[in-house]
Amino acid sequence: MQFFAAVFAAIALAAPVLASPAPLRTVEKFNGKTSGKFIVKLKEGVVKSKVFAQLKNSNVTHDWSVIHGFAGHLSDEALHTLRASPDVEYITEDGIATTFATQTNAPWGLARISQPGRLTNQNADALTFSYTYDDSAGAGVDVYVVDTGVYTGHSTFGGRARWGATFGGYPDADGNGHGTHVAGTVGGSQYGVAKAVSIIAVKVLGDDGSGAITG
Structure with a gap:
């Protein structure tokens, strides 16, 4: 009886551990506008075709060879599957990058609103400051x-x-x-x-x- 009691106790202690699912991988957020797609980096050795077969109601738009990964529009179900998969190295939102323009003969006020740090030149009358802005302007x-x-x-x-x-x-x-x-x-x-x-x-x-x- 003592043996069976010990076995049952061990099973009871292990059950919560076995039942606890692994935490979902965090999706890295892009600070800015996004395309609605996700970039997925797979671990080396993972077969892409097997991963693709698990992506329901999704559309892979980029299949890269330079990096072992892909990008595309993912359904909520597919994203959840990838977040839970041990084959995934990371997932990030697909951000939209924009170029910037710089005015080099700007007044102090324009430089002030485009630079977080303290300006070394304190001559407010000079037109020798730099103002960097989104080139759509x-x-x-x-x-x-x-x-x-x-x-x-x-x-x-x-x-x-x-x-x-x-x-x-x-x-x-x-x-x-x-x-x-x-x-x-x-x-x-x-x-x-x-x-x-x-x-x-x-x-x-x-x-x-x-x-x-x-x-």
Whole structure:
């Protein structure tokens, strides 16, 4: 009896261990936009065809030889299977990479918003700073500058500025300069944050820089 009791006790202790599934592999996240696909790196020696056969309702779009892995659109079931598989080395989201442009004659303010570290040059009047930005630069985006108007013919806008509307009976022109300054900060070629946006002037303030709330 003591023997059988010991055996049953051993089985009872082992059962929870045997029943516990291995933790699922973490999918590495991409910091930015993704394509919706996943990149899967297999361990050396693993036969890809056997792995592919387990991927239900999925589409392998890239089968690489340089690295022992593949990429594709994976169903939730297929992703779960791969996360639980001992044949997988890692899984990561397929990120979308973009190029960047750098302006080397930028003012201090632009350099400040594109660099996390402290700027060594503290001469705020110098145009010797670097400003790095996504090279799309806001192309395709309309920015409405609601202010004193915008001098749409200014060379800094490169033909990207146009008049939108005027409210309050004012002339369709910026007789103050504030609106043009704001538009230049938004999308001017020299001082602008987003250098390819379209600027649309909406005048609601007079040439003295003021206007009634009621218009």
